[in-house]
Amino acid sequence: MADAATTAALVFAMIATGRLLGAGTFFQLFEAVAVSVLAARRRTRVVAYSGFSTAVLGILLGGFGPVTQAVMAHVLGGTTGAALRRRRGVAGTIGMNLAVTWPAMSLISVGLLAVFTEIRSLWFDLARNMWNGVASILGRIGLEGAAAAGTDLLETLIGLWYVFIPLAQIPVVIVYALLVRRLGGQVLRRVDRSLGPAGDPAPSHGVGAPNPLPVRIHQARWRPADGVPWMGPLDLEITAGEHLSVVGPNGVGKTSLLHALARLGTAGFEFGDGTRDPGLGRVGGTALIGQNPAAQVLAPRVSQDVVWGILPPPGNDEITRVLSEVGLEGMEDRDTSTLSGGELQRLAVANSLLRRATVLLADEATAMLDPEGRAQVSDLLHDLSDRGTAVVQSTHRPEDTARGSTILTLGPTPAAVRDPVPTVPPSQARGEPVLVAHDVSHTHDAGSPWARPALHGVSLVLREGEMVLVKGSNGSGKTTLAWILAGLIRPTGGRVTFAGSELDGPRAQIGIAFQHPRLQMMRPTVRAEVAASSGDEDQVDDALDLMGLDPARFGDRLVDTLSGGEQRRVVLAGLVARGCRVLLLDEPLAGLDIEGRQLLARLLAVLRNRGLTIAVVTHDPEWGLGAADRTIELAGGRIVGPHRPGASDNSAPGTPTPTEGVHP
Amino acid sequence: MSARVIRLVPGTTIVHRVTATTKLLWLPVVGSTVAFTFTWPAIAVGWAAVVVIFLAARLPLGVIPRPPRVLVGMFAVSAVLATIGGDEPVVFGLGLGGLYDLIRLVAFSTMTLTLGAIVGWTTDPADLGPAVSRILRPLRPLGVPTDRLGVAVILTVRSIPLVADELRLALAGWRTRPRPAGHSRIDDVAEVATALVVSSHRRAAEMATTMAARGGLTTVAGRDRRPGAPDIVAAGLGVVVVALAVLLR
Structure with missing residues (x-):
């Protein structure tokens, strides 16, 4: 049931996004892929719950279009997924879809056109009209024959629409079924390998009042x-x-x-x-x-x-x-x-x-x-x-x-360590400014009723070879700041420069690691992931080594089976192999135990000492102050003091960089 | 992006106070009637209802998202072709019939789109699940699992903001990666889609544990809002729109 709901939500989000982007047909394929994975793991009944939910919510997306899209994604995906579950081959998949998807699709489209006669004649008029436009162009360039033949064909097709439309849908169904089978099969293998077979844990069904104590x-x-x-x-x-x-x-x-x-x-x-x-x-x-x-x-x-x-x-x-x-x-x-x-x-x-x-x-x-x-x-x-x-x-x-x-x-007794980072001397080098925020402000959903201001006049200089800690509680705007510095969000006020030039989008040299590493990893194995993230296969082993992941042991592991700390290190390895000069890390230590924290903090210090610029965004007060060169505190979207002494000394003589802090 | 569609704009107007049950019934009835008659007057009546409801709900104009460029482009190309194709009536030597038809189609589809969106902006999505159970209740004797369907909608509504966040995150992660040579657009989308599907099943497994820890699936309780005066007004408006759409031919 839960997977029906999450699938429905995903399909709904895709329908909505597809409509907003004007690319509905393109997304339809992936809606069906998502459903096929559900159908391959579950009974048809569960697919029906998902389809029902998506269709009900589709009403709010503007009626027939989204509702039909929701239903079709579930019929096509549900049938192809059932074929995957029964391990049918190509022929079997096509057969099942011709037996289920094609009649359903034909029935819906012919049925709708039969009921809504006005819309039907309008569509046909439009088709005639468009063709007349094309035909008159053809006529002018001396292809009257083709134009006349086309007009005849179109009239025949329109006259027999209830035959023609279902026939035209046969190749569509076959092509979609094969695409969904291929893509859905890949995704299904990954889901099955990382999560095992589907099944809902059963609640307790005891009789009488439970008596669990002691x-x-x-x-x-x-x-x-x-x-x-x-x-x-x-x-x-x-x-x-x-x-x-x-x-x-x-x-x-x-x-x-x-x-x-x-x-x-x-x-x-x-x-x-x-x-x-x-x-x-x-x-x-x-x-x-x-x-x-x-x-x-x-x-x-x-x-x-x-x-x-x-x-x-x-x-x-x-x-x-x-x-x-x-x-x-x-x-x-x-x-x-x-x-x-x-x-x-x-x-x-x-x-x-x-x-x-x-x-x-x-x-x-x-x-x-x-x-x-x-x-x-x-x-x-x-x-x-x-x-x-x-x-x-x-x-x-x-x-x-x-x-x-x-x-x-349980397990080895951990030492009671408050500051998990072994003392690594802060880098003394104060390099050139690399990534600079000039008086940056941002409001999410600006101009809509949901507008939420997140940052107010934040200025910040990240220099080569330094590690900066950006601290702040929930809602302080620290994640927004990281996204802006990564070029993922264009701020509503102020600007960001990278190596002296305006930052107008993501750059390969600015790497960002999100708090949840899983969605950032898009390939199944560690080696494939690092190679894809870096775009350079030669760097993979070195980067894994540097991140403390033995390539021989970890290279072929599935990313979904790694621990949280290992996943973060895989993401970092990808960024390092890419040759990023700046690393922006959002809560890199969340959920890690002491050993994991110490390891990651030590690895980051090593990267810093190799000349990378690192900004760590965290709410964690225990984050190793020993390793960071300075700390910036954000509250309510503004930088508040105090900084580590000397750290605010950002405007070296002659460089046109702003002073950190809130601008009046 | 998708978070702009079903997202409540808080308010206490009469439109906000109409129950989700009425709204979920109202939309298909009005939409189908206008689609069935599909005359200019019917579409105009539909748009009049849109304007009245929009104003009554005191929604700011900022809620309306900008139309995607692809659609605007498609419309422009179709409009040019339709005009070249020509049809009655002819004005200044240009046959505008085709263009009229095209505009009628666009006027209709934007109308249903806006009506749906207004309901999305004025309805607490948490009410949709209980509304579905209520609407389906007459079917319960036929063995339709009305409560489960309501729960499915509730869980889906709960999952949408989480999925929207994941979608945003996955797209952002993908945008920062280099694009290998020979990688087609479909491969790109497949990567993002795979990550999203895997993640949705992982979250489903966690939700399933939570459900088991809470005694499984049970009836959907929560604030039970009964239809009241605003619903009668909404029903009245629906009757007027339907009647005018049918009569004004």
Whole structure:
């Protein structure tokens, strides 16, 4: 069901974009490709849910066109995907499409033209007219014969439209089916390889009130991945009001452990006896909150999400009370897509409060949050355990466990390091200005009712061979600034120069790494990705080596199977191999454990010392001050002090660069 | 870009207060009637309704996106061909019939487009799922899974801003990459599309876990807005538009 919704959303976005760009036909192919992957992994029923959702929303895109487009994408993609699922060859795929897609397409187009007679005769008049235009040109250049023959043919076709249109659609269906089969097959292999077969984890179906306490596991053993040693044996007993913190670096199986406690997929996990039904998702049972805040919330409005899955639906008073308990008072009508990560996680906690969960499993629930959100969510979890809920929280940050009553350490014990960067001396060289922002302002959606100012008069000089930290909380405009410096957004005010010339679009020498590396990697394997990103295959191995990724070990790995830190290093390797002079990194350390942070920070220092200019955008106050040459703080779209002493000394004599700071 | 289509412009006007249920029924009825009659007067009545609703909703002109250049170009080429082709009536030696037909078609399609867009700008998208369940309720005895369809719409609406962000990110990442020689446009789009599809299934897997952790799929609750006076006004306007479109031939 969830994949039906995400596919529907993707198809909808493509229809909308295609219409806005005036390239609907081109996008139609990829709409069908997206549906074919869903159809190959799921039953037809799920495809129908996706098609229905897209069609309903298509009404808002202007009627017949988008609705028909949505339906056709699902018929073509659904049929071709079913052929992929049944491993049909080319002939089988064409056959299934001629049996399903072609009649559907003909029925829709002939049916619509039969009902809307006026539009039909208008279309035909237009066709005659256009042809007359062409014919009169042909006539003038002495091709009267061709013009007359064309006119006769056109009249015959128009007279027999109900035959001609379906016939003309046969080759269209065949060509599209083959294209969708080829492209969809490629995408499907990648989805299957990185995610495994589709399947919805089943909710608990126990009878009677669940009684998950005490949570007890006995002689549990597990394996985080194939080919690594077994963990355990582990004995655990958690009673009401207890707060257990499970601490360990990424990849030791913290998620496996919590999912096993929830009986949510126990692959690679072995239990001894003495386990009881956690009653996952039931009133009075177990609640689970995961790492990615956006995925913890299912409905577009706060008041819809907070009651999701609770029967009978709680009353308004109860909703108001619970929202204020988690610090979201008065937000009932807020659009969940406008909430910050911390607010999303607290909303998920509110849902567990409404279902009176007796056990709350928080799986790295604070890992992706900024410091403020992390503190709020941690405090909230602690309050819950004080009030009698059994809380199990996993984290890779030992400092987050300070308030946990019990600590369970998995894997090697990490040293308690606050500043994760070993001291690398700041580069003394103050090179030439490379990338300069002159009084840059930006408003998103300027001129529309949704206009949001993001930056106000920001001036900034990035010099060769320096590493600059741009710090700021959520909404400070730091990501917008990075996009502008990368040439991806044209600022609504001010200008950016790169190596002295105006920056009017992305440049190969300015590399940007987004917070989520996955969407930036478009090729299946590490080597192919770095080669494609750099455009130079000869540099791949050196760049991988430089990023601490052994080419022999990592070259042929699938990018989707790498850890977050490894994925970031692959993206960086691509940028380095491309020969970027400037690297703009958005939250490069988010979600990494201490070891991963230290490694990445050290690698960045090495790049800096090789003369690259690096700007790191982060909300993380712990980001290695030892490695950065200076720090700039952004708040509310403006640069605020203080800078590291001497760092604001940007305007070397004779260079026409502006001083950093807010312009009057 | 796509984020400009179904995006609420906050307000409390009568248009905002018409329930999503009424709006979802109103649009196809009015659109089909005008499409069926397809006379100049019918299209004019439709446009009159557009203007009235737009003004009543107090929408700023800034909401309207600029038409894409490709479409403007296609229109220009078609217009030239249609004029050369000529047809009755002839004005100053030019047959303008073809051009009239073309303009009529454009006038109609921009009308339905604008009507849909106005609904998008004045309706909280969160209301669409419950509205769908409500509209389909009479079909429940026939075994139509009305609640599940409503949930599907809710989950889709929830996913659209996330997909729009990913689309923006994937396109941005792709724009910064060098384009290898011999790479066709279809290869380019295929790369971006692959990244998006893989990512949408990964997010779906996370959402599925969340759903299981919340007891699976259940009825869609949330603010249950019943049709009221604004809906009666909207229905009245719909009847007037339909009647005029049919009568003014």
